[in-house]
Amino acid sequence: MSSLKGRVWKFGDNISTDLLMPTASMFGKATEEEMKDYCMYAERPDFAKNVKRGDIVVAGKNFGCGSSRPAAKNLLALGIDCVMADSMGAIFYRNSINLGLPLFSIKDVSKFFEDGDEAEVNLSSGEVKNIRTGQTLRASPLPEELRRILQAGGIIPFLKEEAKAGRLYKD
């Protein structure tokens, strides 16, 4: 996996999936295409409007807490390439890996970036750089099992490869 560079959108603590993917846009209330426009609208309406492909989200603790809805879909649809937070909700974490969105839980990463900074992230080594300050820090690399899913592009491409190899089912 390669190196990423992008503008940092910084959010606070306890950003829930109710904010990232509001039910106001779910259950048939908005089209698949429109859903991403609701991402964070209750907290930061300029985000979905102004975010650009290749941008990076940095957040405080417990990012993606709450409901099991696949909030990473909205972040991917908006072009977010990577999420880094002090800590993350466990279901959000699994969903993101399964959808092919790289993410790192890094202690105090929220103190390392200001909103609007430019970040450089090496997905293989876990090295994270703040271009403005020139400082770097290192995330612990993802476990091998999860890296395999992420490298395939998510759980469906991963299972597709398995199906091709005749290993879709266990029996």
Add this chain to the structure above:
Amino acid sequence: MAEKILARASGRTKVVPGEIVMGKIDRLMIIGEIWPEILSLLNKLGADRLWNPDRVVVVHEHMVPPANVPIADAFVQSRQAVEKFGIKNFYEMGRSGICHQLFVEKGFALPGQLVVGTDSHTTTYGALNVASRGINQDLPYVLVRGELWFRVPETIRFEVSGKLPDAVMSKDIFLFIAGEYGTDVALYKSVEFVGPTVAEMSIASRLTISNMGIEIGAKFLIFEADEKTQAYLKDKAQEPYELVKSDSDAVFESTYKIKVDQLEPLVACPHDVGNVKPVSEVKGTPIHQAFLGSCTNARYEDLEIAANILKGKKIHPKIRLIVTPASQSIYKQALQKGLIEVFIDAEAVVTNPTCGACGGLHLGILGAGERCISSQNRNFKARMGSPESEVYLASPATVAASAIAGAIADPRDYLQ
């Protein structure tokens, strides 16, 4: 307990925190609304069968009866999937309830088992000694392979002692924890709830706590099984089961001791479950809606304490109360015991079992500037509707008292 269950499910004698293991899934709960997405993914994979349809439970409940065409269409596809894959454990609206209550009532939540479900409140089954958690995008993987990777979690323990004062409920214990220790105290961890207070608690009260496990980040929230657990499962259990108990020399990352004798009714203020205050501090805050429902607090004992407070009274003329029993069987029991009549006489709206108002789906969505007190589990911004609305979380007793007052009220002033 989590380590023992994951060891058994992964065919090992012992596992340690931090390891990643493949666990065999004993039971999978699916909400019907998710099928359109899953069917198309399974098609892409060329998957024409499930690993074991008898281990799958499908429930129609999140938004029932359907409030719009896309949801009606989703249920059409869900019924087709049930037929196509031969899923026998299918619960249609009218024969069902909120998924977690139904799953427990029908005896699918069994001690020592490993369960996943497509809703974050799947931690609920832990009240019955189950290791259970919510998933979403892992679903296709589980459907074809019947297993899933788990990082073995560290375990933390809450030891609860003391007698709960009148009108103080298990919900208040949980809110105390979220307020005192933070909503990330159990992030990635398994939580155990033990102690004399827990032993005294009904299964319904325990279900409230395990249901809210996810609100402190818990991967699992597990209670030990006791006589009450076994009595509850006596005529329900779908198959034989084996109880799991932590060893006397088990290692816990942290242990928190909580005394509840002096506990006050508590309220979680907007927009965070951890923003908890004693009811005395927020008493008098005007409300527009009170909601008694959700998988957290709409079981019989919850409706009963609310009815005891509301009996012979009317709710405040400027507000509305919405009551959503957690399942058809609870609804029927409440009807037979006269609780529903109390609610209707008090001028409440009584709805069918559904996730409706709690998830901001239907049957109780809030408009801009509205404030609601609710017995549910979450008060995040925009949770129940407009981003300009506010949700306060409290016990069923506090919700009922507030409905009468038209403002947040102390249930101890309203006990009859």
